Amino acid sequence: MQEWKGMLKLAKGWAFEAGKEQVRRAQKPMEMSSKSAAIDLVTEMDVWTESFLTKQIRSYYPDHLMKTEESGAYEGDSPYEWVIDPIDGTVNYARGIPFYCISIGLRYKGETVVGVVYAPKLDEMFEVVKGEGAWLNGTHIHTSETKRLDEAVVGSGFPYDKGTTEDNNLPHVQQVVPRLGGFRRTGSAALDLCYVACGRLDASWEIKLHDWDVEAGLLLAAEAGGRTKVSEEEKGLYALAAAPGIYAELDALIKR
Numbered sequence: 001m002q003e004w005k006g007m008l009k010l011a012k013g014w015a016f017e018a019g020k021e022q023v024r025r026a027q028k029p030m031e032m033s034s035k036s037a038a039i040d041l042v043t044e045m046d047v048w049t050e051s052f053l054t055k056q057i058r059s060y061y062p063d064h065l066m067k068t069e070e071s072g073a074y075e076g077d078s079p080y081e082w083v084i085d086p087i088d089g090t091v092n093y094a095r096g097i098p099f100y101c102i103s104i105g106l107r108y109k110g111e112t113v114v115g116v117v118y119a120p121k122l123d124e125m126f127e128v129v130k131g132e133g134a135w136l137n138g139t140h141i142h143t144s145e146t147k148r149l150d151e152a153v154v155g156s157g158f159p160y161d162k163g164t165t166e167d168n169n170l171p172h173v174q175q176v177v178p179r180l181g182g183f184r185r186t187g188s189a190a191l192d193l194c195y196v197a198c199g200r201l202d203a204s205w206e207i208k209l210h211d212w213d214v215e216a217g218l219l220l221a222a223e224a225g226g227r228t229k230v231s232e233e234e235k236g237l238y239a240l241a242a243a244p245g246i247y248a249e250l251d252a253l254i255k256r
Helices: 002-025 044-060 090-095 170-179 189-197 211-223 244-254
Strands: 032-034 041-043 065-068 072-074 080-088 101-108 111-119 124-129 134-136 139-141 153-155 182-184 203-209 227-233 236-242
Touching: 002 044, 002 101, 002 111, 002 124, 041 044, 041 090, 044 065, 044 080, 044 101, 065 211, 080 090, 080 189, 080 211, 101 189, 101 211, 111 189, 111 211, 124 189, 124 211, 134 189, 134 211, 153 189, 170 244, 189 203, 189 211, 189 236, 203 211, 203 244, 211 227, 211 236, 227 244, 236 244
Parallel strands: 065 080, 153 182, 153 203
Antiparallel strands: 032 041, 065 072, 080 101, 101 111, 111 124, 124 134, 134 139, 203 236, 227 236
16 A cells, blocks of 8 residues: 555656646647547647656656557556556647646556546646545545436546447437536546546546546546446447446446
8 A cells, every 4th residue: 555655656746747748838839640530639748748657657667567548558577557648638638628637547456556637737636546535636535415317417528430430429418418417528538537536527427438548537436435337348448437326327327
């Protein structure tokens, strides 16, 4: 446990330094290139942030494994594996919308034990160590006490191939949203999970995700008292996090 806390402290420092650079560079024009889908842009900041984080990890823990959004897997000989999303919410970042973040998760023998999600433009640092609760900027956080869907504010999002496939989350949205008190889309799956953890959202679900999108956020939501679900599907992960009072009803509505 003490070792995990030490790793958390390092990860927070790395995320903070990378976040400062993201904010600084956001003031300048950025060179962009297309990813596999037109809406998904890779900026020079994605590449820089990932390189910065992986170099930091290598300098402290040269034997640790790593899994990153841009470069894939880095091999190592250790029970520890870092799972990194350098910018979750790339389109938001490119357009000057503040809902983007750096997400760093750490697995030990396959189980997530440490998580950091830092939203640099908002200067919000979410942190978690398994068994120690969840925190935002040094304050302990907890999921909401909402017990009715018609009073709940719920977040979700849509996959990049939403225009070319029927499995695009729209049927779930059409089924769920009329029963809610409110619906929000931030454009960042990691931040949505953090917002469930601190009670800003009562729940969040999304499909066709990758583990770097949710690695830290799911642990944050669970340690904050929420109920979570993640399942591997043909084209990615399905993830749900919710306040305990609405989890079962929402899960039954989504039916995945």
